[in-house]
Amino acid sequence: xxxxxxxxxxxxxxxxxxxxxxxxxxxxxxxxxxxxxxxxxxxxxxxxxxxxxxxxxxxxx
Amino acid sequence: xxxxxxxxxxxxxxxxxxxxxxxxxxxxxxxxxxxxxxxxxxxxxxxxxxxxxxxxxxxxxxxxxxxxxxxxxxxxxxxxxxxxxxxxxxxxxxxxxxxxxxxxxxxxxxxxxxxxxxxxxxxxxxxxxxxxxxxxxxxxxxxxxxxxxxxxxxxxxxxxxxxxxxxxxxxxxxxxxxxxxxxxxxxxxxx
Numbered sequence: 001x002x003x004x005x006x007x008x009x010x011x012x013x014x015x016x017x018x019x020x021x022x023x024x025x026x027x028x029x030x031x032x033x034x035x036x037x038x039x040x041x042x043x044x045x046x047x048x049x050x051x052x053x054x055x056x057x058x059x060x061x
Numbered sequence: 062x063x064x065x066x067x068x069x070x071x072x073x074x075x076x077x078x079x080x081x082x083x084x085x086x087x088x089x090x091x092x093x094x095x096x097x098x099x100x101x102x103x104x105x106x107x108x109x110x111x112x113x114x115x116x117x118x119x120x121x122x123x124x125x126x127x128x129x130x131x132x133x134x135x136x137x138x139x140x141x142x143x144x145x146x147x148x149x150x151x152x153x154x155x156x157x158x159x160x161x162x163x164x165x166x167x168x169x170x171x172x173x174x175x176x177x178x179x180x181x182x183x184x185x186x187x188x189x190x191x192x193x194x195x196x197x198x199x200x201x202x203x204x205x206x207x208x209x210x211x212x213x214x215x216x217x218x219x220x221x222x223x224x225x226x227x228x229x230x231x232x233x234x235x236x237x238x239x240x241x242x243x244x245x246x247x248x249x250x251x252x
Contacts, residue, residue, distance in 0.1 A: 011141065015232035016112025017122065029112040032245045052227040054135050
């Protein structure tokens with residue numbers, strides 16, 4: 001099982017920091033929260049490290 | 062990632078901060094940073110301003126991320142709480158309206174213009190070098206001093222939390238972010 005990044009959409013501040021660092025361009029911010037395309041996500045965790053609100057977590061997907 | 066035109070808006074923010082040292086009247090341009098996010102959130106119902114067009118956030122990303130001036134630690138839990146976000150929003154607006162009140166007093170002639178920039182709502186810094194006499198009315202200059210105080214205070218707080226925590230920690234408690242978030246929630250409640 002590979003890890004994938006998941007967003008707690010309730011607390012996301014939609015700053016877009018994660019979009020900038022994602023090497024797979026798997027993240028878009030639509031509306032008021034980030035949306036991670038789990039097909040594209042490779043679970044590198046860069047977005048989770050960058051997120052100022054700490055709302056991204058790696059989980060087994 | 063391919064760079065787009067709006068990825069360079071941090072230059073506009075930097076220019077704005079510098080221009081405030083040159084001529085205080087440029088501070089009026091900062092109203093754009095208030096109006097554009099509100100208009101986007103009301104019309105489109107999203108926070109595109111935050112993640113695409115916010116020059117301040119990009120500047121923090123650049124200084125804290127690229128230049129490495131950030132400890133990259135998680136911000137404390139209480140700073141992420143709704144209590145703090147809305148509390149700071151209310152405080153920020155109370156200070157903003159107090160600034161508008163002072164501007165009104167200068168406009169009405171009840172008070173004289175003070176060539177001062179107030180940092181973090183406390184420290185009064187003489188700023189007469191950026192003042193070249195009144196344009197139209199002394200109230201126009203008073204608003205500029207007041208508004209520039211707000212913008213510089215936000216930058217200083219943002220830089221402090223950038224250094225202590227992650228580059229864009231400011232975004233977590235940014236009053237404009239909290240406000241547009243609320244507007245979007247209300248606008249999208251039926252979806």
